Amino acid sequence: MIERLGGDFSVVLLVLGLPVLLGGLAACWQPRRSWPIVAFSLLPLLALAGLFYQVLPQGEQTWLIELGSLTLQWRANGLTLLLLLLTQVITLSSAAYAPAYLMEEIGREGKQVWLWPLQGVLATSLSLIWLAGDLLTLYIGLELMGLAAVGLMLLPGRVDALAAGMRYLLLALVGSLAFLLGVALLLGAWGRLDLAGLALAAEPGMVLWVAVALLSAGLLLKAAAFPLHAWLAPVHGSAWTPVSALHASLVVKGSFFIALQLWLVLVPEARVAAWLVGGLGGAAVIWGGLLAWRAAKLKDVVAWSTVSQLGYLLLGFSLLIGTAPQVAEVAWEGTWLQLAAHSLAKAGMFLATGNLIYSTGESHVRGLAGASRRMPLSLLSFGIAAISLIGLPPSAGFTAKWLLLHASLAAGYWPWMAVLALGTLLSAAYIFRVFRYSFVEDAEPLDYRRVPWSMELFALMLALASLLLGLVAEWPLMLLRAAGGGS
Known part of the structure; x- marks a missing residue:
């Protein structure tokens, strides 16, 4: 039975179910062009527009789902809408990029048929995480997301992909076990799984701290947070390009989203512990930036950049937990805008x-020598995305870091200000290192392959979105403030 405390629940079911349905259809009739994917992807976008129509005028919507003695809680607010839209846009772009990529790079192999349903399951599981208001639904979404991500990583079928994928699976299972043990402790102590109920019932003590520690360790392992990040680069190095884009932009964010929500509900005043997580974030910004700067392979540069950029999100723990309301308000907006900016930029x-x-057939940074004359559009897309990662105006990355800097200044957290400045310099260093080799004029000529227009188009669109989001940053910030999207 479903108790509607909000709007029409069928719209939520459409948002969740359509990606899986479309993924199954694509597996049966594999698309050879991008336009059918774009056309059919309008369906989940229309369903999401219906959810926007429900939530924006009335505020946060809540649904209670009774399964016998078990009650699940789902909710939709401003933050939910922002993350659902981000998921739809990036999944659509990755899926539309895939036909030409599979045709040109992979060939007509039977294993590519699994790309579409796994992408659909991944989009649905992420949407379930954004909507969940109880620990059981969060666990189900987390497991579905992890299994779909592992399946996508194993698709290449090469030895390196299998080794990296199985390592990722093992670590994901360890993270899931830690998360499940934390859930069991909370259920045993207070007999509740809904976050709203736990916020009222949970009492400070050893049980609560052990549960939060287990939950956090499992989630930070899945999110590749420092120092649990070593698995990330090998996984991306062997994965298909559209899979890497999905994983770096969305999958690791799902675990971060759950962790931050749980801290805000269970330990909203744990200032010292939040400082510890913030310290890990600062270390991630610096260490990930150094590894990206030293990386020899181009994909490793982008992968280690993900570790560094995720550090900014971890800084949000220390600025949101145990701080003054005015600090938390600015940090809340900066944290989620940083997540959106990084997701779009990293996918692009x-x-x-x-x-x-x-095009070049070269996987190393040094192999790009002379690429500027033959591949200006791809380098342009790379550079536009880099503007947001570095945090240069007018990108959304600049606005997000400005908000985090303002929150750090208001809280008196001077070390975080130094981290933000040093992270910006390191980001510029590893980005300009790529361009340094690309603009070498006396390089030996390479045998370039022409990149299909659809592959160029969707890379450029996502990069531009990360830049233009900064020009309309007031819209996502208003979304976070309205419709129950605040902290």
């Missing part, structure tokens, strides 16, 4: 990177 950068590797 991975697609542009795939184009560069496809």
